Amino acid sequence: MSQPGLTDDPVALPAIQEEDAGTGRRTMVLNMGPQHPSTHGVLRLLMELDGENIAKCTPDIGYLHTGIEKEFEVKNYQQAVTLTDRVDYLAPLSNNLGWCLAVEKLLALEIPPQAQWMRVMLTELTRLNSHLVWLGTHAIDIGAMSVFLYCFREREDILRIFEMFSGQRMMTSYFRIGGLALEPPRGWQQRVGKFIDIFPSRVDEYEDLLTKNRIWIGRTRGVGKISLEDMLDLGVTGPMLRAAGLKLDIRKDQPYSSYEKFDFEIPTRTENDVYARYQVRVEEMRQSARIVKQALEGMPSGDWKADAPHVVLPDREKMKTQMEALIYHFKIVTEGFRVPEGEVFQAIESPRGELGYYVVSDGTTKPLRVHMRTPSFGNLQATGTMVQGCLIADVIASIGSMDFVLGDTDR
Amino acid sequence: MDPSTWFYAISLIKILVVFGVLMTTLAYLQWVERKVIAHIQVRPGPYFVGPHGLLQPLADVIKLITKEDLLPPYVNKPLYLAAPFIAVSMALLSISVIPFGPEIDVFGYHTYMQLTDLNIGVLFVLAASSVGVYGVALAGWSSNNKYALLGALRSSAQMISYELPLSLTIAAPLLISNTLSLRKLVETQGGNPAHAGTLWNWNLFHGWQWIGFLVFLISAFAETNRIPFDLAEAENELVAGFHTEYSSMKFASFFMAEYANMITVSAMAVLLFLGGWVAPWPAEYGSGLVPVAVFALAGLIAVYHGLHPARRRDRFSLPAAGLVFLFIAAAFLAPFTQSWLLPLFWFCAKTGAILFAFIWVRGTLPRFRYDQLMGFAWKYLFPVAIVNLLATGLGVALFG
Numbered sequence: 001m002s003q004p005g006l007t008d009d010p011v012a013l014p015a016i017q018e019e020d021a022g023t024g025r026r027t028m029v030l031n032m033g034p035q036h037p038s039t040h041g042v043l044r045l046l047m048e049l050d051g052e053n054i055a056k057c058t059p060d061i062g063y064l065h066t067g068i069e070k071e072f073e074v075k076n077y078q079q080a081v082t083l084t085d086r087v088d089y090l091a092p093l094s095n096n097l098g099w100c101l102a103v104e105k106l107l108a109l110e111i112p113p114q115a116q117w118m119r120v121m122l123t124e125l126t127r128l129n130s131h132l133v134w135l136g137t138h139a140i141d142i143g144a145m146s147v148f149l150y151c152f153r154e155r156e157d158i159l160r161i162f163e164m165f166s167g168q169r170m171m172t173s174y175f176r177i178g179g180l181a182l183e184p185p186r187g188w189q190q191r192v193g194k195f196i197d198i199f200p201s202r203v204d205e206y207e208d209l210l211t212k213n214r215i216w217i218g219r220t221r222g223v224g225k226i227s228l229e230d231m232l233d234l235g236v237t238g239p240m241l242r243a244a245g246l247k248l249d250i251r252k253d254q255p256y257s258s259y260e261k262f263d264f265e266i267p268t269r270t271e272n273d274v275y276a277r278y279q280v281r282v283e284e285m286r287q288s289a290r291i292v293k294q295a296l297e298g299m300p301s302g303d304w305k306a307d308a309p310h311v312v313l314p315d316r317e318k319m320k321t322q323m324e325a326l327i328y329h330f331k332i333v334t335e336g337f338r339v340p341e342g343e344v345f346q347a348i349e350s351p352r353g354e355l356g357y358y359v360v361s362d363g364t365t366k367p368l369r370v371h372m373r374t375p376s377f378g379n380l381q382a383t384g385t386m387v388q389g390c391l392i393a394d395v396i397a398s399i400g401s402m403d404f405v406l407g408d409t410d411r
Numbered sequence: 412m413d414p415s416t417w418f419y420a421i422s423l424i425k426i427l428v429v430f431g432v433l434m435t436t437l438a439y440l441q442w443v444e445r446k447v448i449a450h451i452q453v454r455p456g457p458y459f460v461g462p463h464g465l466l467q468p469l470a471d472v473i474k475l476i477t478k479e480d481l482l483p484p485y486v487n488k489p490l491y492l493a494a495p496f497i498a499v500s501m502a503l504l505s506i507s508v509i510p511f512g513p514e515i516d517v518f519g520y521h522t523y524m525q526l527t528d529l530n531i532g533v534l535f536v537l538a539a540s541s542v543g544v545y546g547v548a549l550a551g552w553s554s555n556n557k558y559a560l561l562g563a564l565r566s567s568a569q570m571i572s573y574e575l576p577l578s579l580t581i582a583a584p585l586l587i588s589n590t591l592s593l594r595k596l597v598e599t600q601g602g603n604p605a606h607a608g609t610l611w612n613w614n615l616f617h618g619w620q621w622i623g624f625l626v627f628l629i630s631a632f633a634e635t636n637r638i639p640f641d642l643a644e645a646e647n648e649l650v651a652g653f654h655t656e657y658s659s660m661k662f663a664s665f666f667m668a669e670y671a672n673m674i675t676v677s678a679m680a681v682l683l684f685l686g687g688w689v690a691p692w693p694a695e696y697g698s699g700l701v702p703v704a705v706f707a708l709a710g711l712i713a714v715y716h717g718l719h720p721a722r723r724r725d726r727f728s729l730p731a732a733g734l735v736f737l738f739i740a741a742a743f744l745a746p747f748t749q750s751w752l753l754p755l756f757w758f759c760a761k762t763g764a765i766l767f768a769f770i771w772v773r774g775t776l777p778r779f780r781y782d783q784l785m786g787f788a789w790k791y792l793f794p795v796a797i798v799n800l801l802a803t804g805l806g807v808a809l810f811g
Contacts, residue, residue, distance in 0.1 A: 030561075142777040142778060143641070143776070143777040144777035144778075145773070146448075149453065209775065210777075213776070215776055215777045215778070215779055218783050219777060219778070219783075391781060393778075393780040394780070
């Protein structure tokens, strides 16, 4: 059947719909976005409406394309960490981690345990940060205004912790190739401990407002369904798959950064609707809090950066007293470090799903090519299938449940 | 002076007073809403314009009046201009039949604390609110904008659907009180000699009328386009719904209409079910001291905080506010003012409680979906309202 109006070219916006000769139905095209309160950034949705039902929905992305992948090629490996922050701006440390792990794989660097645990702890805090933004915006999309501000209250605590570690709230760049950027600050245990003690009760608070709320259930249960096969075909990953019953989590399947030493569960649901995705993510927040607590209690002592003088900047003191250290410092700062020729793919579980860094090195100080397999891009593919036949209000609930970040999608 | 001149003079004064008070209330209801929502959401709310943001409404009004008044080229001009006018004038019109208190003496002249006592007051309010729907529908249609159109369609369908249960639940207390005049309605709720002046006499506690009251409240939320029924202006779906294309004072008119409607339905709920200005228990048992206690307590708290000021200027501003409150408390004790202040207090307190519920719900609940909203009206509220009406009619016929 030929769709009246909407062409496959998403940029062309048909002016007005003609009557469909077959069915005699008339449809209307509604252009939602790129400037729209609930497309979470600059996503554009072209919706063909039959009354309030969606006859066809075509997402149009690219409004936040920044050419970051190309920009990697003119930065040296250490500088490029700052670029990864800006890809998924709600989970900067996850991106830092993916990039660092990929390059460290090429360099065959051994990272000391404290740095690894610290990375796990901060990445899980990032997951909390990202899920809090997701829950807040998802709830406010469905009209529950207060949850948004409660979530941002906790997010503020997390951002303050980030600021304490790195001096930055969002674009932290705290992970560096070979370890961490700075020594963990004094008193971080108390700050993180205080936050993680109250956090589970705060999750209870959100759940009080939403989980058993009849309106919330009515708005989310049975909405945004899409078969597991379709999702796998489209490249959907992360909590969306787990809400469809597939227990797929890279932290468990291919542990990195010593995730295998932590005791946590992968929550799954089988209903595969917006409500199930909500439940999965809320449960993930509790599990992340568990990981942070374990990391806090069992944090190994030791060094926070690798013993690799050709990659890691020397201490200030050493640089001023030892000649080799000064030479290394000069080399790393002026030129960067050389990475052995080769290519590598490193995937991690970002809050949104599988985040992969594919890095090709030609042996110089700058990567030859970097490609990111970003979870938002894959997840967003499901939009069209998911909202077919839904109401407009369901589109909002569905795209909210995907938890995409446009920076992550467009790169 | 002959009586008719008196009548016109008094009416004019009443109109000016009621209009002025209503407009101030509209502006400050917005402030109260922002403050209450803010405190629900653990944030301070408006804070910087005046003490505790008390001058924020004034600033908002000035901003809205002085904003550029855009007229998009693609709109249907007459309807586009008429729509906000219809919405706001119909919303304000209903207030004219709402009584705020009983018959009082002003310098020996009998008058009612009400602009006009129509003998079909209830019908008048319903009619005005029905015409008000035109404002919304025309605004959406004339804007020539798809979001506005969808918002207006939703809104008119919703308001028409919820008007049915609303009217049906209104009919039940009318049967009990056997009048359509809002003033007589209250008088019947206060005057039953069996337990005169107590809250057991209110229509709310008359048989199963609390069910009717709940249906009325839910329908009122829908009728005023408030969360969880604010689909017409569901920001996250339809940008701003029917008023997407409106700016400046035309936009403000819709907001004024929404808040005026809130006040009207709250006042209607109070008049129909909660005994209007009648105190919950008779004055012999000290109901007249409640407002005294409330204002005296508020005054004492303000004075206390003024003695331990958080900021320097609080040392003077808080005790001053406290003294004003104490003065009001004293006014409730004076026989001359008591006769009209007490009913006014109870009326405002009850209306305020319902308005607070409006705001509270907004801070708590998510939003319905369009089909769920219509289903809720027709599958649940409408049958309940019909059964309620029939049962009440039967009860009135059998037991009087």
